[in-house]
Amino acid sequence: MQQTKLYKRVATPFETLPPGTPESFLKLRSLGVGKVEVVVFVERSSTTQRYELLRTTECGDKATEAPFLLTASMTPLPANEEDFNDWYDQEHVPMVSQMAGYIRCRRCVSASVAEEGVAIEEQQQQQRQQTKYFTIHEVEDLAGFSGPEARASGETEWTKKHMAQLKGFEMRGWELIKG
Numbered sequence: 491m492q493q494t495k496l497y498k499r500v501a502t503p504f505e506t507l508p509p510g511t512p513e514s515f516l517k518l519r520s521l522g523v524g525k526v527e528v529v530v531f532v533e534r535s536s537t538t539q540r541y542e543l544l545r546t547t548e549c550g551d552k553a554t555e556a557p558f559l560l561t562a563s564m565t566p567l568p569a570n571e572e573d574f575n576d577w578y579d580q581e582h583v584p585m586v587s588q589m590a591g592y593i594r595c596r597r598c599v600s601a602s603v604a605e606e607g608v609a610i611e612e613q614q615q616q617q618r619q620q621t622k623y624f625t626i627h628e629v630e631d632l633a634g635f636s637g638p639e640a641r642a643s644g645e646t647e648w649t650k651k652h653m654a655q656l657k658g659f660e661m662r663g664w665e666l667i668k669g
Contacts, residue, residue, distance in 0.1 A: 494519045497664035503636035516664050526598055541598030541624050547583055550593040556628030557666050563621035565658040577648045585643035591630030598624045621658055632663050
């Protein structure tokens with residue numbers, strides 16, 4: 491990943507953006523080896539989260555610049571976390587990565603880093619609101635997520651189990667506008 495990339499939110503094959511939806515932007519910034527900062531801008535506010543890279547799954551040419559991203563933010567129940575990670579790594583990513591135009595997957599976990607000048611209580615509140623896992627699916631076209639490989643990944647019993655038990659889940663489509 492280059493130092494900083496900027497993406498604009500776009501609709502995905504399974505969602506439409508209602509008229510009047512505020513423009514959103516996503517900035518990914520490398521913070522050194524294995525660390526990523528994610529900043530989401532909506533209107534005049536922004537949210538920043540820092541993540542540590544768990545693993546990268548390459549499916550295409552490593553030099554390929556992904557024009558689109560599908561990001562998935564999720565927080566599993568603590569009691570199911572080990573099985574959740576097994577499902578995601580052993581079933582979900584291998585199935586989704588078979589779709590046409592899939593380039594790579596970067597799977598991250600929230601970094602609990604103390605920041606200077608931020609009160610401990612405020613840090614704890616921010617960490618409670620953060621999503622634990624953040625996945626970046628890099629693709630040539632978001633339309634692939636409506637294909638048979640991606641649909642099949644959502645129909646397994648293991649997937650249904652974990653999707654029903656998530657404390658938090660959000661998926662968004664993004665188009666590269668500056669890299």
